[in-house]
Amino acid sequence: MATTAESIAMPGASAKKPKDLHEHLMLDPRPRGEMNAMVMESMHTTSKKFWGVVVFLALTILFALLGAWGYMIAEGMGVTGLTRPEYWGIFIVDMVFWIGISHAGTFISALLRVMKYEIRRPFTRAAELMTTFGLIQAAICIFLHLGRVWLAYWLVPYPNGRAIWPNFHSPLMWDFMAITTYVIASTMYLFMPLIPDLAMARDRSTGWRLGLYRLISLGFTGKAAEWKFLKTAMNIFAFAIIPVMFSVHTVVSWDFAMSTRPGWNSTIFGPYFVIGALHSGIAAVMIVLFMIRSTMKNMKYFIRPEHFEFLGKLSLIISMAWAYFFFNDYLVPWYGGNKFEQLLLDFHSHGPFAWVWVSMLICNILIPWMILWNKKWRKTPWLMLVVGIVINIGMWIERFVIIPVSLTITRMPFTWRLYHPSIEIPLTIGTFALFMLLYLLASRLIPLVPVWEVQEGQSAHIVRKVGKAMVTSVSNVD
Amino acid sequence: MSGAKSKNTPSKWGMVIDQDLCTGCQACVAACVMENNISSIGEQDVSVGRSMQWIHTERFWTGQYPDVSTIFQPILCQQCGNAPCETTCPVYASVHSDSEQINLQIYNRCVGTRYCANNCPYQVRVFNWRDWPRPVPWNNQLNPDVTVRRRGVMEKCMFCIQRIRRAELTAQSEGRQVRDGEVEPACVQACPAYAIVFGRLDDPASQVSQLVKNGRAYRMLEELDTQPKVYYLTGDSNHGHNG
Structure with missing residues (x-):
């Protein structure tokens, strides 16, 4: 091997490579059979602790989500803290939050796939799965919100006995359509790269798993023609889903921006919300990756510090972009001098919710900037977990400031009243529990790491020796 | 024949409220509650701001002590010609009546998104946060011409549309036009000071049209171009002249 100028990174040859290259997943290959077995093992391994968490989450959902929701349906929305003028509260905050979470999953996966970023390979699935499960929570929050x-089902356009069509002038209708489109598109986008892995799982399963995987792998056998069609379809979807993702969160922002409310009627809300969604979503990917890495078997091989480092860098850029949009959204109304917008900005920064507003800035700007500039810290998974949680708290607060806090200031000063959430809190906890439960169950049902993508990437990477330096080159396999 | 309404032409109903005459007695509020089957919601919900009145009177102080005077402003749905609430409803529960030029709320269609109430700059829409009890004998007081709303439904003032429709149908059956002053919403009927006047704005001879020409007339938040059909005549116009 040393006699030639080139040394091809073959399985098993990894030990001879210098340490700095070894830490990259793409340059640390393992045999296909071994890698498949590792992923299969991670799906099959469950502990008492795992089932304990499942039961705990299921009970939380039973009481905090289903129980509280049933009570709310039976009693009416009076059991919430909503009132005049906060007709919208934490349910809409949660909806925007979950849609935000769901955005980054698909964005990261699609954008990195289109741009052929090799680093994406082990974590695209984890991010895409977050999209699908996040959207389920967003849909639940919409239903929670309805009186x-x-x-x-009256929002669905279908020929009906009421002889009436939904009102397409309403931003809520656009929102409903956009979210439906996004659910369908992102689920298909999740499913397509999953097919080869499901086929892999099918060939290594028995019993009920065999039946399940046989059904959902759609008879994929790995023929060249199958790969060709699958890759073409994935490519089309990866491109198509990027504008869909931008439009969906812009439409969500229009629920607010299209209204006449001071603080809502803003032309910058579209991009501001898109960036906000990416901010919370990328942070959520970091949390999810940390959980996968630290709780699932064999995942330390696939999810490495380099992935946290990459996401941290991305998060820093997005945090700066978010700060820019926040500043813009603040400066323009402040300079404009509209009476009610002045009152609102003053209420944000000096009112009883000022501590919330300040913590938003600390969580979204100060803490990420103080931590993410440092490469060593970005490579520390637990620290990135902390940053991920902090950013998500900050972004939840951002939506809280935009919705119930801003709704407090109306043009009729005698209606001003503070928002005191009540049953919204257990219901919010319930949606988080449902997200975690779905993710937990999915982690044992489908391969969370796209094994074929990792294998493809590893086979495309070659390390050459040029003089004394080790140079990585990647052949284009897409 | 003033205030005439021919069979098929749309009419434009409007209201003028003279704040000089309003004493803030709240008779309009009580009358509205009784006419429109509005729920009595109890202390608990009132204390968190969920009062259901379709018309409520606000009190404003002007001047410095001891030279102060009080102005009352009854606030109800302004029946915008260009209504922010209407476009927001995804299920067409909030619609514009072409024939009466009123913002209607169709309770049976409402699914309770509450977007309309958010977007109402006057904050005059009220939501049924619960099903409040209507114990015997209150049920006997219900107005059969008005739908009783259940929880989860938005509601609001519609200028007592049931009274407008009744007057129109009566006039039609008698082969005549609706006379000016023939239609009186409950608040107008109950006002002891005659501070509220109701009629057709598209009839130049009607009392409301005459009052709108009064120099004191204004509309709330006119800068938003919602084109309300409720005009106010400014209060405190004689401040300093009556001791």
């Missing part, structure tokens, strides 16, 4: 949820 007569049992009539929610």
Whole structure:
């Protein structure tokens, strides 16, 4: 090997490579069979602790989500803290939050796939899965919010006995359509790269798992033609889903921006919300990756500090972009001098919710900037978990400031009243528990790491020796 | 024949409230509650700001002590010609009546998104946060012409549309036009000071049209171009002249 100028990174040859290259997943290959077995093992391994957490989450969902929701449906929205003028509260905060979470999953996966970023390979699935499960929570939050949820199907355009079509002038209708589109598109986008891994799992399973994987792997056998069609479809979807993702969160922002409310009627809300969504979403990917890495078997091989380092860098850029949009959204109304917007900005920074507003800035700007500039810290998974949680708290607060806090200031000063959430809190906890439960169960049902993508990437990477330096080159396999 | 309404032409109903005459007695509020089957919601919900009145009177102080005077402003749905609430409803529960030029709320269609109430600059929409009890004998007081709303539904003033429709149908059956002053919403009927006047704004001879020409007339938040059909005549116009 040393006699030639080139040394191809073959499985098993990894030990001879210098340490700094060894830490990259793409340059640390393992045999296919071994890697498949590692992923299969991670899906099969469950402990008492795992089932304990599942039961705990299921009970939380039973009481905090289903129980409280049933009570709310039976009693009416009066059991919430909503009132005049906060007709929208934490349910809408949660909805925007979950849609934000769901955005980054697909964004990271699609954008990095399109741009052929090799680092994406082990974590695209984890991010895409977050999208699908996040959207489920967002949909639940919409239903939680409706006064007569049992009539929610009236929002669906279909020929009906009421002889009436939904009102397409309403931003809520656009929102409903956009989210539906996004659910369908992102689920398909999650499913397509999953097919080869499901086929892999099918060939290594018995019993009920065999039946399940046989059904959902759609008879994929790995023929060249199958790969060709699959890759073409994935490429189309990866491109198509990026504008869909931008439009969906812009439409979500229009729920607010299209209104006449001071503080809401803003032309910058579209991009501001998109960036906000990415900010919370990328942070959520860091949390999810940390959980996968630290709780699932064999995952330390696939999810490495280099991935946290990359996401941390991305998060820092997005945090700066968010700060720019926040500043812009603040400066323009402040300079404009509209009476009610002045009152609102003053209420944000000096009112009883000022501590919330300040913590938003600390969580979204100060803490990320103080930590993410340092490469060593970015490579520390637990620290990135902390940053991820902090950013998500900050972004939840951002939506809280935009929705119930801003709603406090109306043009009719005698209606001003503070928002005191009540049943919204257990319901919010319930949606978080449902997200975690779905993720937990999915982690044992589908391969959380796209094994074929990792294998493809590893086979495309070659380390050459040029003089005394080791040079990595990547051949284009897409 | 003033205030005439021919069979098929749309009319434009409007209201003028003279704040000089308003004493803040709240008779309009009580009358509205009774006419429109508005729920009595109890202390608990009132204390958190969920009062259901479709018309409520606000009190404003002007001047410095001891030279102060009080102005009352009854606030109800302003029946915008260009209503922010209407476009927001995804299920067409909030619609514009072409024939009466009123913002209607169709309770049976409402699914309770509460977007309309957010977008109402006057904050005059009220939501049924619960099903409040209507114990015997209150049920006997219900107005059969008005739908009783259940929890989860938005509601608001519609200028007593049931009274407008009744007057229109009566006039039609008698082969005549609706006379000016023939339609009186409950608040107008109950006002002891005659501070509230109701009629057709598209009839130049009607009392409301005459009052709108009064130099004291203004509309709330006119800068938003919602084109309300409720005009106010400024209060305190004689401040300093009556001791």
